[in-house]
Amino acid sequence: MASITFAALQHYWWFLVSVLGSALVFLLFVQGGQMLIYTLGKNETERSMLVNSLGRKWEFTFTTLVTFGGAFFASFPLFYSTSFGGAYWVWLIILLAFTVQAVSYEFRSKPSNVFGKKTFETLLFINGFLGTILLGIVVATLYNGAEFSLNTMNHVKWDNPARGLEAALNYHNLLLGFSVFFLSRVLALLYFRKTIENNEICNRIKKQLIINAVPFVLLFVSFVTILLLKTGYAIDPETKSIVFEKYKYLHNLIQMPLVAIMFIAGVLAVLWGIIATVVSDKYDNGIWFTGLGTFFAVLALLLIAGLNNTSFYPSITHPESSLTVYNASSSEYTLKTMAIVSLIIPFVFAYIVVAWRSINKRKITRSEIEDSNEHHY
Amino acid sequence: MMLLNVDPSLVDWSRAQFALTAMYHWIFVPVTLGILFIIAFMETIYVKTGDPEWKRTTKFWMKLFGINFAIGVATGIILEFEFGTNWSNYSWFVGDIFGAPLAIEGIMAFFMESTFIAVMFFGWNKVSKKFHLASTWLTAIGANLSALWILVANGWMQFPTGMYFNPDTARNEMVNFWDVFLSPVAVNKFLHTITSGYIVASLFVIGISSYFLLRGRESLLAKRSIIIASVFGLISSIAIILTGHGSAVQVAEKQPMKLAAMEGLYKGGTNAELMGFGIITPGKQAFDGKNDYVVKFGFKGMLSYLIAFNKDHYVPGVEDLINGVPEKGILPAQERIDKGKIAVSSLKAYKIAKKNGNTAEARKMLALFNENYKHFGYGFLDKPTDIIPNVQLVFYSFHAMVLLGTFFVFVFLAFFWFSFRNTIEKFRFRKLLYYIALLCIPLSFIASEAGWVVVEVGRQPWVVQDYMPVSAAVTDISSSSVQLTFFIFAVVFTALLIAEVSIMTRQIKIGPTKQEK
Numbered sequence: 001m002a003s004i005t006f007a008a009l010q011h012y013w014w015f016l017v018s019v020l021g022s023a024l025v026f027l028l029f030v031q032g033g034q035m036l037i038y039t040l041g042k043n044e045t046e047r048s049m050l051v052n053s054l055g056r057k058w059e060f061t062f063t064t065l066v067t068f069g070g071a072f073f074a075s076f077p078l079f080y081s082t083s084f085g086g087a088y089w090v091w092l093i094i095l096l097a098f099t100v101q102a103v104s105y106e107f108r109s110k111p112s113n114v115f116g117k118k119t120f121e122t123l124l125f126i127n128g129f130l131g132t133i134l135l136g137i138v139v140a141t142l143y144n145g146a147e148f149s150l151n152t153m154n155h156v157k158w159d160n161p162a163r164g165l166e167a168a169l170n171y172h173n174l175l176l177g178f179s180v181f182f183l184s185r186v187l188a189l190l191y192f193r194k195t196i197e198n199n200e201i202c203n204r205i206k207k208q209l210i211i212n213a214v215p216f217v218l219l220f221v222s223f224v225t226i227l228l229l230k231t232g233y234a235i236d237p238e239t240k241s242i243v244f245e246k247y248k249y250l251h252n253l254i255q256m257p258l259v260a261i262m263f264i265a266g267v268l269a270v271l272w273g274i275i276a277t278v279v280s281d282k283y284d285n286g287i288w289f290t291g292l293g294t295f296f297a298v299l300a301l302l303l304i305a306g307l308n309n310t311s312f313y314p315s316i317t318h319p320e321s322s323l324t325v326y327n328a329s330s331s332e333y334t335l336k337t338m339a340i341v342s343l344i345i346p347f348v349f350a351y352i353v354v355a356w357r358s359i360n361k362r363k364i365t366r367s368e369i370e371d372s373n374e375h376h377y
Numbered sequence: 378m379m380l381l382n383v384d385p386s387l388v389d390w391s392r393a394q395f396a397l398t399a400m401y402h403w404i405f406v407p408v409t410l411g412i413l414f415i416i417a418f419m420e421t422i423y424v425k426t427g428d429p430e431w432k433r434t435t436k437f438w439m440k441l442f443g444i445n446f447a448i449g450v451a452t453g454i455i456l457e458f459e460f461g462t463n464w465s466n467y468s469w470f471v472g473d474i475f476g477a478p479l480a481i482e483g484i485m486a487f488f489m490e491s492t493f494i495a496v497m498f499f500g501w502n503k504v505s506k507k508f509h510l511a512s513t514w515l516t517a518i519g520a521n522l523s524a525l526w527i528l529v530a531n532g533w534m535q536f537p538t539g540m541y542f543n544p545d546t547a548r549n550e551m552v553n554f555w556d557v558f559l560s561p562v563a564v565n566k567f568l569h570t571i572t573s574g575y576i577v578a579s580l581f582v583i584g585i586s587s588y589f590l591l592r593g594r595e596s597l598l599a600k601r602s603i604i605i606a607s608v609f610g611l612i613s614s615i616a617i618i619l620t621g622h623g624s625a626v627q628v629a630e631k632q633p634m635k636l637a638a639m640e641g642l643y644k645g646g647t648n649a650e651l652m653g654f655g656i657i658t659p660g661k662q663a664f665d666g667k668n669d670y671v672v673k674f675g676f677k678g679m680l681s682y683l684i685a686f687n688k689d690h691y692v693p694g695v696e697d698l699i700n701g702v703p704e705k706g707i708l709p710a711q712e713r714i715d716k717g718k719i720a721v722s723s724l725k726a727y728k729i730a731k732k733n734g735n736t737a738e739a740r741k742m743l744a745l746f747n748e749n750y751k752h753f754g755y756g757f758l759d760k761p762t763d764i765i766p767n768v769q770l771v772f773y774s775f776h777a778m779v780l781l782g783t784f785f786v787f788v789f790l791a792f793f794w795f796s797f798r799n800t801i802e803k804f805r806f807r808k809l810l811y812y813i814a815l816l817c818i819p820l821s822f823i824a825s826e827a828g829w830v831v832v833e834v835g836r837q838p839w840v841v842q843d844y845m846p847v848s849a850a851v852t853d854i855s856s857s858s859v860q861l862t863f864f865i866f867a868v869v870f871t872a873l874l875i876a877e878v879s880i881m882t883r884q885i886k887i888g889p890t891k892q893e894k
Contacts, residue, residue: 056499059450059491066454067483073461074480077472077548084458085465085852092462092862095455096869102451103873106443112883114876152728153547155466157853330473331543331550341481348488355492355512358504375443375498 009335010325011307013075016342018302020068021139025180025298026291027061028135029191030054032184034101034128037121040192040204048109048369048376051124053195054188055105055377056359060352062102074338078328079313082156086148087138087164094134101127105377128184136180140173142305143227143249145314150321159317172230175223182216187294190277190287197363206278213274227301228253233314233322240326242311242319252304259307263300269293383848387856391463392847394863396833398455400826401870405449405877407825410524410571411578411609412442413517417510418605424510434598436501437889438582441881443498448877452870463859467840467850474540474551475530478558482526489519524574525567532563534841535832536631542750544727544743549844562627566832569620572613573828576785577821579610583792584818585885587811590802595888600796607793614786621782622683628835629684629692632842633707634764635835637695638771640680643669645694651679654776657769663695663762695768699761710761717756720749754839757849766837774830781824788817 033054041047073080084091100123107113108120146167147159160166167173189205189212196202232248235241245251253260273290276283306312306325313323329335368374416438423431457479461468468475496504496512504512533539539556540549551557583606586599629636636642641657642649655673678688691705701709727742758764791810795801804810836842840850 056495059494062450062454063483063487063491066457066487067480069457069461070476070479070481070483073468073472074476077469077476080461080472080476081465081468084461085463085468085854088462088852088854088858091458095458095462096865098454099451099869100873102454103447103876106447107876107880110444110880110884111887112879114879115872152725153466154469155853163854163858330476331546333554334473334477334551337551337554338477338480341477341484345484348484352488352492355496358508359495359499361503374501375440 006332006335007326009332009339010329012339013071013329013335014306014312014325015303016345017068017072017075018299018306020064020071021302022295022298024061024064024068024135025183026187026294027057027064028132028180028184029187029287029291030058030061031101031128031131032181032186032188033191034124034188035185036188036192036208037124039208040189040201042200045366045369046198046201047121049196049198049201049364049366050192051105051108051121051377052369053192053364057191058101058105062098065098075330075335076323076325076328077330078150078154079323081154082148082150082323082328083138083141083146083313086156086158087141087146087167088158089162090134090138090164090167093130094138097127097130097134101131108377129181132181132184133177134168136177137167137173139180139302140170140176140223141167142302142312143230143232143314144170144172145233145316145322147317148315148321149318150315172223172226175219175226179216179220179223182212182219183294185212186216186274187287187290190273190290193277194284194287195360195364197365209274209278213278217271224301233311233319235309235311235324235326237309240324242314242322244319248310249304252308252310253300255308256303259300259303262296266293266295266297266300270297383851384856385848387854387859388848388851390856390859390863391851394463394859394866395456395459397863397866397870398452398459399829399833401874402449402452402456403826403829404822404874405445405452406524407574407577407822408445408581409442409449409520409578410574411576411613412438412445412581413513413520414575415578415582415602415605415609416442417513417517418609419602420510420513424506430597431601433889434601437598438602439497440884441585444877444881444884446494448873451873455866463852463854464840464850465852467845469548470845470850471534471537471540471549471841473548474533474537474557477551477554478526478530478533482523486519486523486526490516490523491519493519521571524571528567528570529558529560529563531832532560532566533557534839535566535836536560536562536627537841537844542753544724544746545731547724547728561623562631565620565623565627569617569624570828572617572620573825575613576610576617576782577825579606579613579789580785580814580817580821582606583610583788584814584816587814588885589888591808591811591815596802598889600799600801603792603801604796607789607796610785610789611793614782614789617782621779626684632836633693634695634698634766635771635831637693637698638766638768638835639775639831641669641768641772642680642692642694643696645692645697647681647689647691648678649680649690649692650675650677651683652772652776654780657772661768663699663765695765698764710755710764713752713755714758714761716749716752717754717758719756720746720753721756723749751843754841754844754846754849757846758838763838763846766835771831771835774827774834778824778827778831781820781827785817785821785824788813 033050037047037050041050104120104123108117149157149159186209189209193202193205228250229247230249231244231246234243234245234248236243253263269289270293273286273293277286311322311324315321369376416435419431419435423435493512493515496509497516500509500512538560539553540551543550582602586602589595589599637645640652641655643663653674653676655675656671658667658669658671661667661669680692681690682688684690684692693702693705693707698707699710701707701712723742723745727739727746730738730742795804801807838846840847
C-alpha cells in the first residue's frame, strides 16, 4: 500500500515539475522579446516602450526558472546533482546568461551606468539568444540522454570532457533548441501586440510574426516527428531495470490519451493565436491562445518524458545509471511534505493573475514612457 | 568509493567560487531586506496623511532599492544552482532535506516578491492607494520570507537534525520537517541575519540623508527618513544583540570548534575569558606552545558566564577539541577519524554484501555503520588538525562584527536623540555626525560580511557539521574548469558592482523628483 502512495507522489511531482517547466517556456517570451528590441523599435522611444513592456514581466520568467530549479532539487535531487554537476558548462552558461539579464533592465537607461545603454541591450540580447537555445537543448537531453554514470554512492561521473556542451552537437537537441528560440520570438511578438499601442510597431510585428512562425513550425514538427519515431529508455515495471523500447514516446502518447489530447489541443491553440493575429488588424489576444497552447503542448511533451515507465534522463553510456521518477526522487516523507506545500500554488497563481491584470489594464503608450514621474527601465 | 583522493586545489577553487558568489550576493541583500520595510513605513504614513512629500520620500528610496535589488537577484540565481554545479555530491547526500527549503522559498517567497514588486514600481497610477500599499508590504514580507527559507537550509548544515541516513540510497533523508524548520540554530540564524539587514539598511538611509543635510538639500525628506531609520535601527539593534547571544550559545553547544576560533581560544577551561579585542600571535598554530595573544583586552570568566550563566562552565579550546577531554564527553579527534573510517568502510562492505545477497554480512555491516555514523565525515579527513578552521580570520571577523555593531548602536542613539527633538540642524558638531553616518555605510557592509565569514569559515572543514567535509562534497570536475568559472564570475560581478555603485551615487546626487502630484 505504502509503495503505491510513494509512486503516486513521484508521479505527482513529475507533473508539478513539468507544470513549472511549461510555464517557463511560455514565459520565455521575455527572452524572445529581448532579441527583437532593435528589430521592432526604430527609435529610442519605441525601444523604450518595448523594453518597458518586457520589464514588467522579466521577473516572472526569472522566478519561474529559480523555482523550477528549487522544485527539481526538492523532488528529484538526483537529477540536480547529476545534471548540474555533470553538464557543468552548459548550465553555467545558462546561469551567466540570466545573471546579466537581471541587472540590464534596471541599469539600461540610468545615467552613469558606466558601460552605456547599448551594452545592456546587448546583454539582454545575449540572454535571449543563449537562454532560449540552451534551455531547449538541455530539455532535449531528457529524451536523448547524456553521457554519465553513477557509482554506488550515487555520485556522478561525466563521460564527456565537454561537460554538457556536447549536447549542442546532437542535431535532435538542436532542433528543440531552435524551436524554443523561434517560439520565444513568436510569443514575444504576440505579447507586444497585446501590450503596446503604437501603429508602426504593430505593423512590424505582423511582418516579423510570419518570419519567425514559419521556421518555428518547421523545426518543431521535425523535432516531434523524430521524437515519436525514436527508441526510448523504458523502465521494466517488474524489475525496474532499463530496457529499450521502439517508438517509446509515441506509445506514451497512445497509452496516455489525455496527454495526447492535451498535446494536440495545445498545438492547435498555438497555431490559432498566430494565424488570427496575422490575418486580422484588430485582434490582439493571440498571446493568450499561443501562450496557453504552448503551456499545454510543452506540458504534454514533458509528461511523456517521465511518466508511463520512461527514464527522464537516460544515460547513453551507462543505461543502468539512467534516472527515473523512481530512483531519482526524494524520500516519501519529503515528497509528502512538499505535496502539502504545493497546495498553495493555486493561491500563488491567483495573486499573480490579479497583479498582472492590474498592471496591464492599460497599454503602454508613448506618453507614459515620456512621463518622468513614472518608473522606467 | 567517495572521492577519497580529491585534488585539493579543486576544493579550494570551488570554495573560492562559492565564497565569491555569496559575498557579492551579500553586498546587496541586507539593504533589500531592511529598506523595504522602511519604504513600507513611509508609504503607510503617506496613505494615512495624504502628504505628497511622504510619497516623494517613499519613491526616492524605492528608486534606490530598485537599483540594488536587481543585482541581488542576479547573484542569487548563481548561488542556488552552484549547489548542483559545484557541490553535486553534497546535493545528493542531503538533497532530500536541503532541497525542500529551496523549493518552498521559490513557491512561497520569490513569487510573492516578484509579483508585488511590479505593482510597487509600476502601479502608482494604475491601482488604488491601498492596493499599492499592500503590494509594498507584501514585497517586503516576500523578501524576508525568502531569507527565512535559505537560512533554514543554512542552519541545517550547521546543525543537521530531523534526518536519518538511508544506506541504500546513500543519502540523508528527512524524517521530521519541523525539526529542520524550527531548529534553534535556524531560528536564531534567521532572526540574527534579517535584523543585521535592517541595521545595514537603516545606516544606508541615515548615511544618505546625512549627505543631503551636509549639502543643505532636501532637509525635510532627510530628517523624516532619519527618524524612521533610527527608530528601526535601534529596535533592530536590541534584537540583534539578543539573537547574537542566542547564536553564540548555539555555537558553543553545537560547533565548539567554531566558538574556540571566534575567541581565539587554544587552551580552554572553566572561567573562560571573553575577548574584547586582541592580536593573536602571528603564525600561531595549535600545539606550537606560543602565547595565544600579543596584546589582549578581555574579561575573565565572561565567556563561561555568557554561555551558561555560570563562570564555572567549561569551554573547550582548539587544542582540547583535538586532544579530547573524556570527562567532558569530548572524544579525541583521532578517535573520531578512526570511527569515521569504520563508518565509511562498513557502508561500502554493506553495499557489496547486499549486492551479493549475503544478508547476514549486510546486517552486521549495517549495524557497524549505524554505530559509527555520527563520525562519518571524519572518515574523510587525514589528520586531527584538519578540523581546525582559519582561527585568525574567524577571530578578527567576529570581533570586527561585534565592535562595529556596538558602535552602530551609539550612532542610532545619537540620530534618534537629535531627530526626535528636531535639533539636528542646530547641533554644534552636526557635520562630524553626518560624516560618521556616511562612513557607517561601508562599515555596515564590512560588519555584515564579517558575520558570514564567522559562520562559514568558522565551520570549516564541514559542509554538513560532522557528516560531510568540503572535500567529500565537491563535484568531480577538473580544477581548471572551476578556476575559469571563478574568474568569469569575478569579472562579471565586479563589472556589475562598478555599474551599480556608479548609478547609485548618481541617483543620490540627482535626488528625489522635483514635485509629486
